[in-house]
Amino acid sequence: MFWRSTYNEFLKIAAKPRSYIGVGAITLIIALILIALKIDGHNFISFATRPFEQSLSFEGNILNGNLVAFIILQMLIIHVPLLIALVTGDLISGESAMGTIRLLLTKPISRTSLLFSKYLAGCVYTFIFLLWMGFIALVVGKYLFGTGDLVVLNSDGLIILQDHDLGWRFFTGFLVSYLSLVMIATLSLTLSCFSENSIGPIVSTMAVIILFNIMGALNVEFLQKIQPYLFTTHMLAWRSFFEDPLPVDKIVSSISVLLIHIILLLGVAVYKFNRKDILS
């Protein structure tokens, strides 16, 4: 029954027009970034490398597909949660708003199974979304800008990663950014269990992300103590795979925080959904 229900959830997501809003938006945004970098990318690179020009000389194709993909991923990973929540925040509350939750919960499938089938479908959607984003950023980026070593600027200075060393870094970075987005999907699904309309969980998810980001950015002693435990602190953990040497402890810590958040939120969602009176 679980797999049949999961198949149903895939069908619903695939048939819902809103599922394509996010994919369309991300395609458009990346296309605009690619065009902008193609037209004016060299000025952008000159601006970024100017502070190092007196001590370093850059040769070769710095503005390449790897750098373009890195820039795109960095720019979008903060904005993608909204597009993910648009679908996953609607999984339960959308059924309540439509009234179909009444019919669905009178069927011989446990509420927990139904919730997890929706969750699984939401996670698959998130995966496809990120895969598409990665594909157009990396594959189309390489097609338009060629390939080359990746020059990354972080708080420790410049890191130059060789082209042949980048494949696994993009792959693992992709997996960790997927975990971050699964965390967003879990948050919006959990909030969806508390709501009877579609907008509430989406807005609430974004509100939580913005609030946590502000809390993460404020230099206040009390907040600094809780910052390591905020999931937003670990949303950009994928960047750690583009450091040399690899900060393994930092990566493990980020993955652990994200996993703990996911498990706790799923617990809340299961508890709430199982006890919920269907009044819509």
Add this chain to the structure above:
Amino acid sequence: MSETAEKIVEVKNLVKHYGKFKAVENVSFDVYRGDVFGFLGPNGAGKSTTIRTMLSLIRPTSGELHLFGKELSSNRNYILRKIGCIVEKPDFYKYLSAQKNIEIFARVSGVSVDKKKVQEIIEFVGLKGREKDKVGGFSHGMKQRLGIAQTLIHDPELIILDEPTTGLDPQGIIDIRNLILQLKNERNKTIVLSSHILSEIELIANRMVIINKGKSLVQGSVTELLNAQELIVSFSVDNIEKAKELLQQANMQQLVNKIEDNNLLLHISQQEIPVINKLFCEKGVNVFSIESKRKLEDYFLKLISA
């Protein structure tokens, strides 16, 4: 309903409170296999809450719910496998076709999707030719038919229909009523039908419970409950004065309720109708028609105002 018939729904002292609000105070009733069971009450009486509780959409505050001989909360999936239902208005995925909607509900009902069966059920409810259309474009009546179709997809033993004719035009009401009777007669389904439309229950149901303010007031056979009541019987006669005089001579003048045009309205039991008819005919008063005025509506109003 004979006492030997299998009891498939047993609701005992059901209570549901939302904080201080008492939606259901004390509802009890039984449904037997083969019944078309009317669940009657005014708006806000607690019908939908009771039905939602029977379908495990709502957790009861207290009370016992047994369906098919098993306690609901611990046998939820077993019980729901044997039930098809429409709760209030039939809502579907508007962006999917009628057929896809039926297939989706078939999958979570525990049956594999059999396109032939889906087609057969769509035909049964009169939606042949519209199965590929998106439900978003369906009228309320068509959605109601589709609602009935989805109740049948897993061949349930019990069908629960909560206010199935609400919002339908007169033809739609007749169509749905006929469908319900077909379900009973051709497919041997047990049906629980909730409604505040009294005539509907009177026309379709063989047994019923009347609830008001969250409490069940009376339950039993519709015919027996109605026959136990005194009737207001309208005799259309050619000579009202003579008819009145005859009743007076027979010491029955107290039975006269009122006179409307050429109709004599009498407050009598069903057994007294032929006696009075015979009296009028034998004494030369022509009776053109006899119409029983006391129907479920009067009984219902009497009960809920008590």
